[in-house]
Amino acid sequence: MIRHMVLVGVGLIGGSFALDLKRQGLVERVTGVGRTPENLATALQLGIIDATADDLGAVAADADLIMLAAPVGAMPGLFARLATVLPDDCLVTDVGSTKQDVIAAARAALGARIGRFVPGHPIAGAETSGAAAARSELFVDKPLILTPLAENQAVDIETIDQLWQACGARVTRMDAALHDSIFAAVSHLPHLLAFALMDELAARPLSELYFRYAGAGLRDATRIAGSHPEMWRDITLANRDALLDELDALGEKLRAVRGLIADRDGRALEQVFSRARQARTDWLQGKYNND
């Protein structure tokens, strides 16, 4: 049972986490910290938080759990603020989409108390954002990845693990570098592609006609281009090296496909398309589930 959780960043993910813990009676009181007073007011009104604070430092001293649900670019500043005020018995966790950079920021600021930070990442994004987008049961049956540190106590990892399980998430643990490599490929690269495709089409002279006739294919393929620009700026920069590799690999692949089209190699094109379709079918039919 958490007595007082300080939630930094009361958006889709942080807000939904708070709602679930409250509904289950696992947290007594939630204080929301954020940059946008209107968003905090909405969160208060929706019962996501019980109080607000302008400054993390002012409320951290009284917290037993601090959840950092802000864009990953804000993490260094937040950890720096925590460095001087973090109580000894307070756990810190996060929901950042990248882990190595957040861990590095925590390590730089917290020093010997780095063991109080248990890094996490729920796979439950959406193109909506803000407190108004939060909803209970968002995490049911979704993967939640913990990337524990050598300095973490087993009991602290277990506490965070249990909170997420209470939200219905399927918790797994893995190395932070592996995490970042996986999500560069399956999340960050597809986001970049969707953003780039939309921005490219919107800038064309024919864009008005394009969007008049575009169908469900483009709509779904670019759903994630509706994601939060600042959050994705931070993720992109945080996972920079892996993403440069991913862009290079995809560029190579697109050049190969271009070559097949230029050569009118219908047989090879059909093979690419068939393999892609089969892989997607296997995936969605649950071939890779870890249950």
Place this chain on the structure above:
Amino acid sequence: MIRHMVLVGVGLIGGSFALDLKRQGLVERVTGVGRTPENLATALQLGIIDATADDLGAVAADADLIMLAAPVGAMPGLFARLATVLPDDCLVTDVGSTKQDVIAAARAALGARIGRFVPGHPIAGAETSGAAAARSELFVDKPLILTPLAENQAVDIETIDQLWQACGARVTRMDAALHDSIFAAVSHLPHLLAFALMDELAARPLSELYFRYAGAGLRDATRIAGSHPEMWRDITLANRDALLDELDALGEKLRAVRGLIADRDGRALEQVFSRARQARTDWLQGKYNND
């Protein structure tokens, strides 16, 4: 009222068209022609067609409407088959995703009777295929583009227009070259991207982990990679020149984004992401509707 429609290719699009016309009493009898006996048997069972035929040539003589709903790569062969047997009072139309190549095939085969062919394209694709995927009302509120020929009679264009309107489609008419240019950008390029991305990820050593943790973002971004490989091979080759240009433009765009990441230019990245999000919001909020 159509007395006898011959439907070549009894799949999602052709089958749904037949269902709608039947339900509205606009066609008396439908004969299905296709390569797969099992699919034709399913279509018979579902009441999509009333009879089957192995050979288009054998039934075309008795048709007053021939709907070509086969992959665009099959069109030259189908028009060649029609050349010698097409009755003078029979209209031909199609649902091909590319128009210039289908028109060229029709022109080559039909010669002076090219005016009997009224080219069309409904924007109602899905990643499902086959007669079992057909359903009535698929075309309600979906765009249907006619690319009429100089040789068409106004009354014949109007007949095809009315049939699609009866299916609930929003019919517009445009030049075939403009059509192909628009759909290279908003449909064919996104399909190629989705196929390439899935095939790239599936070939990696980490693919099993990728698909274990991939979320809704990748699922939606690659929905169209579940599309029919042969159909998309044909579309890709049919719209080859426009697609090579599209791949080059997107490659350029991705190189520019890569440069921003390499330079750690967060400000410019956020601008790209914001413009993309705004364009998508404008589109989905109906800014470009022609209603």
